[in-house]
Amino acid sequence: MSALRWGIADGWTMTRRNMAHVVRAPEEIVIYFSLPIMFVLVFGYVFGSGMAVPGGGNYREYLLPGVFVMTMLYGLGATATGVAVDVSRGVVDRFRAIDMARSALLVGRSGADLLRALLEMATLVVCGLLVGWQWRHGVGDALAAVALVLLLRLALTWVGIYLGLVVPNPDTVSVIVFPVAFPLTALSNVFVAPELMPHWLGTVSAWNPLSATVAASRELFGNPGTGGDSWVAQHPLLLSIAWPAVLIAIFAPLAVRRYQRLSR
């Protein structure tokens, strides 16, 4: 199984390469961090006073799991841009002309972005604790919630990789991601409970993949705003695993095929 061994080794080498980028260009990560922190402050404090949580409870406590997930979604932009930068430069040719695992470039991108997401989560958790968020169940449940958030991020890395390969122009990619990401978060339970939206909007928002992960992590953290009468609202845990699995099942093969088509 030396192919598998090198697949893992080369994937890890590429992961470390991408992590080295973060260390060498930390200004980029500051930008990605400032956005969710700003959302915590703006939505938590400015609008938060007027926001209702179904079933009562602190709005900031309700908000934080949403911000975790939103941060994961915005990370998709970094993934796509990273891939697009590689593909638009000759460096991808060099990788492909080396007798290394063919999967390494994509696996390394996914791995590095997942590690980065772990860092982002750590920061957000600290940030959350400072504004009054907390986990009310055991550490085990809290870690499970974090794992679900990261699972969604893993799925989103493959969406991002595919996007970066389809639109191999770094500037275009970042222009595409933001206008898609913002409505996606607004049309979910990140800021507002679907029950409080007009009926059809609430349904769309409840079925949003982001909502599944947010609802499941709220439940595991013991934060307010969980539950509801609909089938979706009753099964957040199931959906928070199913949605990312579906995304990976669709986008990972698409990305791999697209990557292989570079040799056409």
Next chain:
Amino acid sequence: MTTQTPAVVAEDLRKRYGTTTALDGFDLTVPAGTVCGILGPNGAGKTTAVRVLATLLRFDGGRARVAGHDVARDPAAVRGAIGLTGQYAAVDDILSGRQNLVLFGRLHHLRPRAAKRRADELLERFGLVEAADKSAKDYSGGMRRRLDLAASLIRTPKVLFLDEPTTGLDPRSRNQLWDAVRELVGGGTTVLLTTQYLEEADQLADRISVVDHGRVVAEGTSDELKRKIGADRVEVVVRDAADLGEAARLVGRATAAPPETDPDVRKVSAPVADRVAALAEVMRTLQAARITVEDIGVRRPTLDEAFLQITGHRAVS
């Protein structure tokens, strides 16, 4: 691999992109340990040929072997034997020069310590020690190209592809790169070099293949190609511009061929068949007419002229 096995063999390679034919029956044989120059204008198919041979691009027809391995059937083995330096420097911009070389060393499956050692050797060899820890994006064009070449030499390749390696470089960086290539060839590496610069092919290549519209239209040493397009020319530069007309008449008579004049540099030239005899005859005639000659010589046509002759258009548009 023995020296009898050619390092690169391409037979009737074909590649189409939609309606564009990039390779149209491309044939090439490069003996091991030599430098082959592929010369041609933009869009002639040079880069496509290199990308096919380096396993980066699938081809539609024909056969290719590199370092004894079939490109289509065993691309991994080909990748293990080649180095590639592309048109634009293919390094990671954000990483430092050293980090780049260590990264590529690791991807070549060197152990961490060996990868570091190799990186240090290459930095030393290409004069990049001082800039080793700067981001590649802060390198000058010449430094980047050297780093790029170093990155393709992690494991000394049997066959090195250089795709327009000096495009956009200043003359000093270009000469440095040429020296590095010569050193490699001295060490036994076979080099396949594409270039638009006739001088580069002339300087580096043992044999040159002229490519146009996806196929090789002429092949030979640089001298052979020059000879192929015909005669040598005798050239005379006179001291006094007033003598130019008379000199032209005498040169024409001595060579029995129509002379050409270039008043800007006070030069007369005419094609000759027998180099030495023609030179002596022209010299004698001019001396007899008491025309002061500043310079006289016989020269081969330039590769530029050869290229124009072979393809019907200039190399660089």
